Amino acid sequence: MKLLSIVSALLVSYSSYVQAVDKKDLTGTWSSKSNQVFTGPGFYDPVDELIIEPSLPGISYSFTEDGHWEMATYLVSGNPKDPTCPSAAITFQHGSYDLLDNGTLILNPIAVDGRQLVSDPCNDNGVSTYNRYNQTINFHHFYTQLDDYHGMYKLQLFQFDESPLQPLYLAYRPPMMLPTETLNPTEAATSDNAKPTGKQKRSLRDTVRRNLENRHRTNAVKSKPKSILNSDLVWYLSAGMIGVGSVVFLSS
Numbered sequence: 656m657k658l659l660s661i662v663s664a665l666l667v668s669y670s671s672y673v674q675a676v677d678k679k680d681l682t683g684t685w686s687s688k689s690n691q692v693f694t695g696p697g698f699y700d701p702v703d704e705l706i707i708e709p710s711l712p713g714i715s716y717s718f719t720e721d722g723h724w725e726m727a728t729y730l731v732s733g734n735p736k737d738p739t740c741p742s743a744a745i746t747f748q749h750g751s752y753d754l755l756d757n758g759t760l761i762l763n764p765i766a767v768d769g770r771q772l773v774s775d776p777c778n779d780n781g782v783s784t785y786n787r788y789n790q791t792i793n794f795h796h797f798y799t800q801l802d803d804y805h806g807m808y809k810l811q812l813f814q815f816d817e818s819p820l821q822p823l824y825l826a827y828r829p830p831m832m833l834p835t836e837t838l839n840p841t842e843a844a845t846s847d848n849a850k851p852t853g854k855q856k857r858s859l860r861d862t863v864r865r866n867l868e869n870r871h872r873t874n875a876v877k878s879k880p881k882s883i884l885n886s887d888l889v890w891y892l893s894a895g896m897i898g899v900g901s902v903v904f905l906s907s
């Protein structure tokens with residue numbers, strides 16, 4: 656009898672652990688405290704393959720319950736030699752994820768779709784580099800909880816060395832995401848769900864020209880953020896969504 660109750664206690668604690676890593680809890684668009692970086696069409700324009708610079712650094716992850724993810728990060732790192740010269744990297748990736756039974760979360764990218772814009776103003780003569788980006792991301796474990804202080808639902812991800820990522824807060828649920836299939840299929844892409852589009856036949860020359868155009872256009876957006884998506888509207892929208900999200904959460 657005693658053994659049985661120990662076993663059932665273990666089962667209860669195991670099931671509450673499993674509940675803590677439910678895909679349903681993960682679902683949504685999560686954003687760091689700056690609340691300026693969100694996945695979706697305001698961050699990356701897949702038609703023009705253009706990254707749109709957010710007004711402040713931050714990170715955002717989105718997850719769907721059926722196993723898709725998207726990432727938008729804008730990271731600025733200080734330059735120890737010259738504090739007035741920080742470098743910045745803006746990165747977009749998406750793909751499908753695996754949630755293992757032990758709580759480990761593996762984000763597999765659609766390799767041809769990732770993009771990264773790197774700016775190192777004191778070393779690159781003001782010309783940012785824009786490249787494909789393809790990096791599998793492993794999170795050792797994570798949890799979600801209602802954050803009492805901020806009154807918002809919080810996602811805490813732990814990197815593979817178990818160090819915590821900055822906490823993310825729920826901004827949209829259902830998530831704000833780009834289409835989850837391959838966006839920029841090329842001959843090299845082997846994705847089953849790649850939609851046949853005209854882009855598949857794009858020549859290398861077209862692609863290079865496109866990249867150059869994008870570099871120019873990206874810099875233009877960067878120096879003068881005039882896009883309405885960039886600032887106030889997104890802020891109001893997200894503030895509104897967070898409000899709705901909290902009400903839904905509290906009343907459920």
Ligand SMILES: *[C@@H]1O[C@H](CO)[C@@H](O)[C@H](O)[C@H]1NC(C)=O
Pocket residue numbers: 755757758759795796
């Ligand atoms: C879960 O299992 C994977 C694969 O075996 C392993 O790499 C990972 O470290 C494990 N995670 C935890 C939280 O133990």
Ligand SMILES: *[C@@H]1O[C@H](CO)[C@@H](O)[C@H](O)[C@H]1NC(C)=O
Pocket residue numbers: 766767789790843
């Ligand atoms: C993406 O990265 C993986 C692992 O490093 C590599 O095997 C694969 O060839 C890369 N794909 C592309 C399109 O760069």
